[in-house]
Amino acid sequence: MTDELVPEDLRKEYSKEEILEIERKHMAPAVAHYYEDPVLFVRGEGATLEDSSGKSYIDLFAGICTTITGYAHPKYVATIKWQAERLVYTSSLYSTIPYAVLVKRLAEIAPKGLSQSFIVSSGSEANEAALFMARKYIGNPYIIACLHGYHGRTTLARELSSAGWRTTPESHPSGIRFAPYGYCYRCSFRKEYPECDFECARYIREVIRTQTNNAIAAFIVEPIQGVGGIIQPPPEFFRIAHETVKEYGGLYISDEVQTGFGRTGDKWWGIQHADVAPDIITVAKGFGSGIPVAGFMTRPEIATDYTVTDGFATFGGNPLSCAAAVAVIEIIQEGKYLEKASELGSHFRKKLDSLKEDHKIVGDVRGQGLMLGVELVRDRTTKEPAVQEMVQVMELCKDRGLLIGKGGIDGNVIRLQPPLELTREQVDDATNILDEVFSEIEKNL
Numbered sequence: 001m002t003d004e005l006v007p008e009d010l011r012k013e014y015s016k017e018e019i020l021e022i023e024r025k026h027m028a029p030a031v032a033h034y035y036e037d038p039v040l041f042v043r044g045e046g047a048t049l050e051d052s053s054g055k056s057y058i059d060l061f062a063g064i065c066t067t068i069t070g071y072a073h074p075k076y077v078a079t080i081k082w083q084a085e086r087l088v089y090t091s092s093l094y095s096t097i098p099y100a101v102l103v104k105r106l107a108e109i110a111p112k113g114l115s116q117s118f119i120v121s122s123g124s125e126a127n128e129a130a131l132f133m134a135r136k137y138i139g140n141p142y143i144i145a146c147l148h149g150y151h152g153r154t155t156l157a158r159e160l161s162s163a164g165w166r167t168t169p170e171s172h173p174s175g176i177r178f179a180p181y182g183y184c185y186r187c188s189f190r191k192e193y194p195e196c197d198f199e200c201a202r203y204i205r206e207v208i209r210t211q212t213n214n215a216i217a218a219f220i221v222e223p224i225q226g227v228g229g230i231i232q233p234p235p236e237f238f239r240i241a242h243e244t245v246k247e248y249g250g251l252y253i254s255d256e257v258q259t260g261f262g263r264t265g266d267k268w269w270g271i272q273h274a275d276v277a278p279d280i281i282t283v284a285k286g287f288g289s290g291i292p293v294a295g296f297m298t299r300p301e302i303a304t305d306y307t308v309t310d311g312f313a314t315f316g317g318n319p320l321s322c323a324a325a326v327a328v329i330e331i332i333q334e335g336k337y338l339e340k341a342s343e344l345g346s347h348f349r350k351k352l353d354s355l356k357e358d359h360k361i362v363g364d365v366r367g368q369g370l371m372l373g374v375e376l377v378r379d380r381t382t383k384e385p386a387v388q389e390m391v392q393v394m395e396l397c398k399d400r401g402l403l404i405g406k407g408g409i410d411g412n413v414i415r416l417q418p419p420l421e422l423t424r425e426q427v428d429d430a431t432n433i434l435d436e437v438f439s440e441i442e443k444n445l
């Protein structure tokens with residue numbers, strides 16, 4: 001295929017101003033960009049992005065924790081091109097090779113027993129599907145979700161998310177109940193780990209006993225909350241939660257939309273660090289490394305009653321997305337990303353811990369592998385969230401060629417969830433930039 005066949009309008013070198021003007025005129029305001037002066041990205045390679053002026057950025061946010069294989073990975077690009085030349089789409093009413101190969105490959109990397117998968121296009125859809133299936137299989141309407149969690153933007157997924165991301169004042173969650181999460185830095189019970197005896201996890205029992213019919217369909221939880229601000233409970237939280245969920249007959253759903261595919265290092269799935277065996281895992285984001293593909297993995301007996309009438313989706317399991325996801329799995333395996341996320345993540349974590357020693361604005365450093373967070377506070381004693389300062393940190397980092405993400409209900413947590421193609425040099429450069437930026441901000445603190 002020659003470039004000349006690509007619509008000229010797409011090949012044209014628009015200026016940023018021209019693009020922002022088109023957006024102002026024609027893009028619904030539901031779309032908002034980071035930064036006072038938004039960036040227009042035109043290409044990327046590895047963990048580096050380039051804007052329309054030719055300036056390079058170290059990307060520590062991967063879109064939103066999505067481009068796990070980085071940008072323009074040769075195998076990824078070749079697979080997408082190869083599949084596009086053959087068959088971009090037919091529905092799952094017909095068999096296709098990419099869908100079959102993908103579910104086979106997922107079964108190879110899934111925790112033991114989760115041998116059956118269902119493919120959709122977004123994380124919200126994956127969670128909807130998993131919860132519908134759980135309610136139907138168990139025959140109970142109650143779902144427990146965690147405070148500070150985020151599970152998507154469809155109606156049910158939104159209702160499962162914490163205030164701040166729910167944004168539907170008219171919504172009346174039916175059958176959804178909330179339990180605390182293991183947010184040790186801001187413990188709901190004002191206790192200290194480990195003397196707390198995991199009161200947060202034990203409280204799940206109270207929620208079930210007082211707010212359900214003494215039984216539940218499912219407990220849905222992220223192994224590390226991403227949007228919530230890279231909150232990582234101790235492993236015991238998940239073990240106690242799992243025991244309780246089983247005692248009350250529910251399914252344990254691990255929402256691995258952000259933590260899946262090796263991001264947390266050493267393991268394919270974040271929940272494996274806690275040694276808990278989930279009944280369902282939901283995936284998206286890094287699964288397609290940018291191509292929309294998502295889904296759930298579960299045991300055959302749970303999947304049995306989930307029928308085509310329950311779950312059919314036009315784009316679910318389309319050949320192009322599935323082929324891209326197969327390439328992603330292979331790139332992760334060949335590039336030893338699990339080991340890499342662990343090694344590079346530990347190196348990065350040490351650097352961030354030393355930033356905490358040097359900068360009073362750093363209240364807490366959290367996370368595992370290449371899913372790290374830095375909570376910014378105005379005062380370490382009161383832990384007042386550094387909300388405005390966070391905005392300035394983002395701007396100053398961008399000016400110096402560093403992209404970071406923002407999370408937490410107060411928006412004061414730096415999210416570091418880069419492509420796993422990141423290099424050690426980039427980690428060192430990024431830390432130096434953060435060091436410089438924190439010093440700058442602290443002048444006015």
Ligand SMILES: Cc1ncc(COP(=O)(O)O)c(C=O)c1O
Pocket residue numbers: 064121122123124125127150151152153222226227255256257258284285
């Ligand atoms: C943990 C988690 N679950 C689900 C979703 C929803 O995924 P999507 O935006 O693809 O619908 C997100 C998105 O950020 C997420 O972080």
